[in-house]
Amino acid sequence: MKINPLDERVTMDHVARLSGYSKATVSRVINREHSVKPSTVAKVEEVIRTLGYTPNSAASALSGGKSRTVAMLLPDVLTEYYASLLTGAEGVAEEKNYNLLLKTRSNKRGLDALVHGRKVDAFIIRSNGLDAVAHDFLISLRRREIPFLFIGRPPAGIDSPAVLIDNVGGSRQMAHHYAGHHFKSILFLAGLESNFDSNDRLYGFKMGLSEAGYHPDAFEVRFGAFTRELGYANAKTALAERHYDAIFAANDQIALGALQYCREAGIRVPQDLAITGFDDSYFSEFLSPSLTTVRQPMHDIGVVAMETIVKIIELGDARDHQVILPTRLMVRQSCGCPIGD
Amino acid sequence: MKINPLDERVTMDHVARLSGYSKATVSRVINREHSVKPSTVAKVEEVIRTLGYTPNSAASALSGGKSRTVAMLLPDVLTEYYASLLTGAEGVAEEKNYNLLLKTRSNKRGLDALVHGRKVDAFIIRSNGLDAVAHDFLISLRRREIPFLFIGRPPAGIDSPAVLIDNVGGSRQMAHHYAGHHFKSILFLAGLESNFDSNDRLYGFKMGLSEAGYHPDAFEVRFGAFTRELGYANAKTALAERHYDAIFAANDQIALGALQYCREAGIRVPQDLAITGFDDSYFSEFLSPSLTTVRQPMHDIGVVAMETIVKIIELGDARDHQVILPTRLMVRQSCGCPIGD
DNA sequence: CTGAAAGCGCTTACAG
DNA sequence: CTGAAAGCGCTTACAG
Missing domain, CATH: 3.40.50.2300 (Response regulator)
Incomplete structure (x- = not known):
């Protein structure tokens, strides 16, 4: 009754011998090929269990199988x-x-x-x-x-x-929400110009604003990157040039940076300026004010x-x-x- | 001059053939065995380069080599x-x-x-x-x-x-810093009682306080876990029971939770209560107030x-x-x- | 310092 | 539905 002996590795050969089938058949059982008779499958699997056999994936990979x-x-x-x-x-x-x-x-x-x-x-x-x-x-x-x-x-x-x-859909929803707030001048803080996600979010946001009857002039974009630092810097520069009612940041990191700048500059959020993000990062709900954002799973x-x-x-x-x-x-x-x- | 043909995998055998040595020698070169003659190494490596050969690690692993x-x-x-x-x-x-x-x-x-x-x-x-x-x-x-x-x-x-x-050393430093602030009543917010790091930090902190002449009564401990939630909850309970001058949290998450509670409860940090952490998480310096903490690399x-x-x-x-x-x-x-x- | 050969533990046509 | 045998691409005693 020496089951699963401590030191020797149990190989497919052991399973074959003990089950009375060939290595080929054992291999087929392991790889769930359909050609094997159910009773055979049962027996082989039983032996595999009692021996505690695990396939050697190096061997498997080498002979053309999968590496899992x-x-x-x-x-x-x-x-x-x-x-x-x-x-x-x-x-x-x-x-x-x-x-x-x-x-x-x-x-x-x-x-x-x-x-x-x-x-x-x-x-x-x-x-x-x-x-x-x-x-x-x-x-x-x-x-x-x-x-x-x-x-x-x-x-x-x-x-x-x-x-x-659904980057486009999420930002579009945000745009409609903005319309409900009657924001007049809006800034979009984007990521890199080459970033697909940022661009799709920008696209959806524009689409939504346009659906809600916004004039293109109500809206500006500033590119940067998906980082807190760029959010801070871009918010600072943009707000120095003119007034905005709201900033939609292409992700929560950017929003966080903008929020930080506002705190330092004494700009009250949301009273003086609304800020929203995209991602729903774990920290978003713990910020003060808690961050309105688009959740992605x-x-x-x-x-x-x-x-x-x-x-x-x-x-x-x-x-x-x-x-x-x-x-x-x-x-x-x-x-x-x-x-x- | 068909170098590195697109589709066929180049194996050790190709390298052996082209270099004029055996697979065994090629293998030795690859595994940097010292027995190989330098000039041989050079030739073999040259062929490896021109062929763009990379070892098949499945084969290597199977035959007793390393999987890297x-x-x-x-x-x-x-x-x-x-x-x-x-x-x-x-x-x-x-x-x-x-x-x-x-x-x-x-x-x-x-x-x-x-x-x-x-x-x-x-x-x-x-x-x-x-x-x-x-x-x-x-x-x-x-x-x-x-x-x-x-x-x-x-x-x-x-x-x-x-x-x-050096958990002990870091907390010990913190204790000495506490002594410099002349804090009279101190709370240590620990992690799980089973956590080695937390325990070592507690140990070092106690040691440092004692070196600085503190009486054991000046100091209390509350166990929890390395999370913001537990930091929040433990700070709340502890501060409801009595006054503390300072809280040393066993990690920054705990400190963050405590900080959050204080903000909500109108307790000013550091004026009413000092709070410090351990880790130097990336967010530590962006908190307000910025967090005094022990950096670990x-x-x-x-x-x-x-x-x-x-x-x-x-x-x-x-x-x-x-x-x-x-x-x-x-x-x-x-x-x-x-x-x- | 180097080579011929066995072997690692699988998978897969090929046969039956 | 199943088996015998070749082969995957290496490493490693064993010889020399």
Whole structure:
């Protein structure tokens, strides 16, 4: 009755011997091929359990199987947004028995090695527009039939599954909310000019304002980046030039910076100036005033991304997978609404 | 002159053929064995470069070599501290051509699979005391001679390399600073009673107060957890019972919660009550008042952890590696010091 | 200092 | 529905 002996690794061969089937059949059971007789599956799985067998993924990968790991490419992991993506994805990976390889500074050579070494089955890619993943790397993935999925819009010319959020819809809602407040002069503090998210938010906001009957002159834009520092600096410069009733920041960090400037400058929010954001970062509701913002489901984006890529790995490519997750206006106090916590 | 042909994978065999040496020698060159003649190394490396060869790590792992990947076990990745560790470690990994596998909810079975599948060469482990990694898992790593390293104190009974910070020294400095302010009644808001960091900070603080001639009665402790919520709640309860001159929070989140309570309750900081923290989180200097706190080098801890584990992997075990990184008092405004930004 | 050969633990046509 | 056998691309004694 020596079950799961301490030191020897149990291999597929042990399972085969003890179950009375061949390694080929055991392999088929493990990979859930449909050709195996149900009673066989049952017996083999029983033996696997009693032996505590776990497949050697190096061997599996080497012989053409899957590595059960996916690489996630992220600009960084210190901002709430990226950390949330990672958390969501990692949770699903764990649940589905996948491993998650993290890369933040994706160097082409290292990525090639991952592919060649069969270390990963697929890639989840989130870029911030600046650190764009090399176009030809994506092409090479395509050629080798290694699936990848983008969080956010894929680069021009690359047709890829993607998980997106409704940037346009969210900002449009914000615009209509602004109309309800009868703001007359409005400033949009954007991110980088090259940032897709920022641009989509700008687009949706403009659309909403126009729907609500605003004249283009009521509205100005200032580009910057998704950081508190740029929010502070741009708010300062803009407010020195003229008066605004409201600032819509393309993300909460920018809003935070603007808020900070106002506090220092003695500008009361929302009495003198309304400020709203986008993201619904964890700190938004703890600011004073609490921040009116558009919530995007950061964590769920990671979840859906991982679920989708696993589906693609296991069920084959599906180049048209494009999921768009909803966004939602969170009305709090910084827009001037009299809402308590 | 067909160099690095697009589609075929170049293997060690190609390198061997083109260089005129055997696979064995090529392998030795790649693994930097010292027995190889320098001129041979040069030739082989040249061929590797022109062919753009990258080793197949699945094959390497399977045949007993290294996988060049280390797994990092973390409670989560959403708090600044853990995200910083991860960032530091990932940077070094990238630089040294290692891969980083991330696990946040370490399930024993999944970890065993990593080990058995030869997917990782080593583990970096940071636990928060609650999610403690199974003792027998560590034992099994030891038996299989798979290196691991702890960030923070290893569990009782486990002798392991570790990267620590000077919790005691930092809190002791804080105590002496408190003495300079002549605070008479002091509250320490601790983390979980089981948390090593919290306990070490408490210990160092007590030591410092005692050195400064404080009577034990001047000082009280309240346990909680490293969260804003607990900071808020504990500050509220404690301050309802009696007056304190100062609160030393075991981390910045707790301090933040206390600060929030004070703001709501109309208690002026630092005029009515001083509040200080530990960590020097990125938000600390942007609070108002800016937070006096003890800085710990979060990012560097990750860096040193990865550097150390790589050294251990490549040079062999060194069970005594225990690095202690310094902490440093950051004096700002929340303690009552008249320091500008 | 270098090579021939066995072997790591799987997967996958190919047969039956 | 199942098995025998080749092969994936490395590493490592063993010889020389």
